[in-house]
Amino acid sequence: MTLIDLANPTRFLALTARVLPWLAAATIILLAIGLYQSATAPDDYQQGATVKIMFIHVPNAWLSMFVWGVMSLASLGTLVWRHPLADVAAKAAAPIGAAFTFLALLTGSLWGRPMWGTYWEWDARLTSVLILFLMYLGLMALWRAVDDPSRAARAAAVLTLVGAINLPIIKFSVDWWNTLHQPASVMRMGGSSLDRSFLIPLLVMAIAFTLLFVTLHIAAMRNEILRRRVRSLQMMQASRVAFSGEVGASKEVGATS
Amino acid sequence: MSISLGPYASFIVTSYAAAAIVVGILIGWIVLDYRSQTRRLRELHRSGVTRRSGRNATDTP
Numbered sequence: 001m002t003l004i005d006l007a008n009p010t011r012f013l014a015l016t017a018r019v020l021p022w023l024a025a026a027t028i029i030l031l032a033i034g035l036y037q038s039a040t041a042p043d044d045y046q047q048g049a050t051v052k053i054m055f056i057h058v059p060n061a062w063l064s065m066f067v068w069g070v071m072s073l074a075s076l077g078t079l080v081w082r083h084p085l086a087d088v089a090a091k092a093a094a095p096i097g098a099a100f101t102f103l104a105l106l107t108g109s110l111w112g113r114p115m116w117g118t119y120w121e122w123d124a125r126l127t128s129v130l131i132l133f134l135m136y137l138g139l140m141a142l143w144r145a146v147d148d149p150s151r152a153a154r155a156a157a158v159l160t161l162v163g164a165i166n167l168p169i170i171k172f173s174v175d176w177w178n179t180l181h182q183p184a185s186v187m188r189m190g191g192s193s194l195d196r197s198f199l200i201p202l203l204v205m206a207i208a209f210t211l212l213f214v215t216l217h218i219a220a221m222r223n224e225i226l227r228r229r230v231r232s233l234q235m236m237q238a239s240r241v242a243f244s245g246e247v248g249a250s251k252e253v254g255a256t257s
Numbered sequence: 258m259s260i261s262l263g264p265y266a267s268f269i270v271t272s273y274a275a276a277a278i279v280v281g282i283l284i285g286w287i288v289l290d291y292r293s294q295t296r297r298l299r300e301l302h303r304s305g306v307t308r309r310s311g312r313n314a315t316d317t318p
Contacts, residue, residue: 052273056273095283216284227294234301237306
């Protein structure tokens with residue numbers, strides 16, 4: 001099976017029906033391992049047990065940007081290659097990305113209160129992630145506002161690509177500005193500054209949440225394909241009713257004349 | 258095995274509970290949406306409306 005084959009929605013449905021149970025099982029197993037490692041990780045010498053919040057905050061923060069990246073690639077697929085599944089992928093990813101971004105903001109806030117003494121600070125990292133969350137909500141609203149999926153897809157694709165400018169701003173905000181949020185400690189020049197006892201549970205949770213996203217995204221894409229089939233069948237049904245009504249009316253006219 | 262969460266236990270527990278609730282809502286929404294779409298497709302097929310290819314989307318394994 002090639003990538004071109006996957007462009008066919010029927011083949012995509014058939015293939016993903018076989019893959020989804022395995023993906024879901026791998027996600028559950030990895031999440032269970034990650035949660036166990038998070039629970040048994042030692043306390044940090046400065047943060048104490050609140051370091052455990054990092055094991056869900058950081059994966060959600062990574063995914064908030066990763067999902068927008070996936071949507072940006074899908075948007076290129078919509079605008080440049082007109083791939084049949086591209087706008088399905090972009091539309092299905094938006095609510096999942098919004099949920100991960102919301103969790104990143106919420107868990108960051110819950111970590112910030114005991115560590116910084118405040119739930120919220122208008123610093124560059126926090127503000128740019130809040131803007132990302134609002135952009136997710138805006139995209140979801142746009143999809144719902146336009147009835148025709150193909151027209152909505154093109155408008156959403158342009159907005160998504162424009163919004164991708166925010167991704168490097170989020171990533172480098174801690175370097176470009178003097179922020180309360182700490183600089184990168186995992187993906188940075190010179191390697192991670194984290195101890196292995198924190199790094200391993202963090203990476204396991206990051207992989208588990210990424211698998212969770214892939215699983216949910218594929219399932220949501222399947223739903224979107226089915227929704228479009230329902231829509232096209234309903235339009236076909238409506239046109240049949242209208243056609244039979246016209247034929248019936250013309251027969252009546254013929255009979256009376 | 259006992260886990261000591263220290264003085265900020267409520268922040269830690271709330272974070273994990275919020276993540277569980279939000280992920281649970283996402284999964285529930287996707288499952289309910291799938292059931293709703295397959296039910297509507299079945300109803301349309303039962304009423305004689307089928308795609309030109311004649312394939313039944315709900316037949317896929």
